Amino acid sequence: MxxxxxxxxxxxxxxxxxxxxxxxxxxxxxxxxxxxxxxxxxxxxxxxxxxxxxxxxxxxxxxxxxxxxxxxxxxxxxxxxxxxxxxxxxxxxxxxxxxxxxxxxxxxxxxxxxxxxxxxxxxxxxxxxxxxxxxxxxxxxxxxxxxxxxxxxxxxxxxxxxxxxxxxxxxxxxxxxxxxxxxxxxxxxxxxxxxxxxxMDPIERMNEIAARDMLRQANDGRRGEVSVLTCPECGGTLWQVDEAGILRFRCHVGHAYNGELLLSEQSEALEAALWTAVRTFKEKWVLASQFANHQRAGGDFEVAARYDEQAKQAAEFGDLIERHLLVGSPTGGVPPDGSPGTRAKG
CATH class of the missing domain: 3.40.50.180 (Methylesterase CheB, C-terminal domain)
Incomplete structure (x- = not known):
């Protein structure tokens, strides 16, 4: 024992x-x-x-x-x-x-x-x-x-x-x-x-199940069944129409999409989500920097340093998303003053 x-x-x-x-x-x-x-x-x-x-x-x-x-x-x-x-x-x-x-x-x-x-x-x-x-x-x-x-x-x-x-x-x-x-x-x-x-907690098996279902969806194996996709308009689950030769989907309240339009909607939603992430990181940089300056003014330099680190990470992450995933510029970076980059969208 x-x-x-x-x-x-x-x-x-x-x-x-x-x-x-x-x-x-x-x-x-x-x-x-x-x-x-x-x-x-x-x-x-x-x-x-x-x-x-x-x-x-x-x-x-x-x-x-x-x-x-x-x-x-x-x-x-x-x-x-x-x-x-x-x-x-x-x-x-x-x-x-x-x-x-x-x-x-x-x-x-x-x-x-x-x-x-x-x-x-x-x-x-x-x-x-x-x-x-x-x-x-x-x-x-x-x-x-x-x-x-x-x-x-x-x-x-x-x-x-x-x-x-x-x-x-x-x-x-x-x-x-x-x-x-x-x-x-x-x-x-x-x-x-x-x-x-x-x-093994049964919830851990869900990763394998989700991966299997997504692969089956990618191989067009869920016709006539609930898909792994969601409706761009209401966020509800989409069913795939059971027909060969064309991809069509419908959610339970009636929003319907063919495959090409659904892909276009998802691309727009993805870009919007990435810009939201950039905006959130920039706002986090501003707020964390403000907290750091406030703590420094009060003499608490240890806490100020922690907020400085959060501000630095937020600036870097926001800039990485904007530079590599959205704007696609081969150059760029955090400006000399440490603030997140600002670039024209589009």
Whole structure:
């Protein structure tokens, strides 16, 4: 039998206080690694590792992409990155799509731990709203791991624990004050099966299904069926008309297109979306620069530097889209003053 030495924790509203109490109860030299996802605004500054390091005996840090994790340490997902566990005791950070409207989200961490570490995993859901973490708990249980949930009665926001209990059929529902001792007990048992079970959340199979359907559409294999395309006018799903020799599509409210017109509409929509991205990046450059100057005026040069970096990235990304995808100019770049480029459209 092996030790359960991978602990994944998900928290949202009200979760910081719960996390502080949890890590305060864990001893120095704790023989397991903790991985924490706490919902956090993308552009905000996270000081959660500093808070957790001061709360107990374990060192807490923001996770870095590709780093090797070790027992006795707490790894916190940085803002705007999913934290995933990879084989070989490695951490991966991803800017992949938001899940449950969050990045970082809890479910990606839980299911990556289940997939690669199986029965060695202990998963814990703390205070928070809505459903994030529920599907991840199910993946951990399916892989032979152990699932815990904070007792909703002492959670600041009870709905995330309540949904996990109702849908995931968790192994243990535990009051906050008893969570740390229970984790110590579970880690010390050495009762995890040696054979690591392979588990996959069904949502992960959707990538393969979507790719297969798109390929079938590209090969004209969905005549008379729902297509993978959407209506330019209302955004509804398009059905492909079942006839050979001509491509025609119709949405459920009646908008109809032949293939050439639909392709033209999509080209126009794509150009509009790219110009919208350029405009958004330029506005982000303006606002981030304004925040940087405001912080500098107040003497907070560290925060100003962070906003300067955001402004620099926004200027560069907007210029790349405009230069390479829209205008097509072989030259160009960010002007000497650092502002995004301005070029005539068309």
């Amino acid at each position: 092996a030790r359960r030495d991978i602990i994944v924790v998900g928290a949202s509203a009200g979760g910081v206080e719960a996390l502080k109490e949890l890590v305060a109860g864990l001893p120095a030299g704790f023989p397991a690694s903790l991985f924490v996802v706490c919902h956090f605004p993308a552009g905000a500054r996270s000081v959660l590792p500093r808070i957790l390091s001061r709360s107990g005996s374990l060192l807490a840090t923001h996770a870095a992409d590709g780093e090797e994790f070790n027992p006795g340490q707490v790894y916190v997902a940085p803002p705007n990155f999913h934290m995933l566990l990879a084989p070989g005791s490695r951490i991966r950070l991803s800017r992949g799509a938001r899940e449950n409207h969050h990045r970082p989200a809890i479910d990606p961490l839980f299911r990556s731990a289940a997939r690669h570490y199986g029965a060695r995993v202990i998963a814990l859901v703390l205070s928070g709203a809505l459903h994030d973490g529920t599907a991840g708990l199910m993946a951990v249980r399916a892989a032979g791991g152990v699932s815990l949930v904070q007792d909703p009665a002492d959670a600041v926001i009870a709905s995330m624990p309540e949904n996990a209990i109702r849908l995931a059929r968790v192994d243990h529902v535990i009051k906050l004050a008893e969570l740390a001792p229970r984790l110590v007990e579970l880690v010390q048992r050495n009762d995890a099966p040696d054979q690591v079970a392979k588990a």
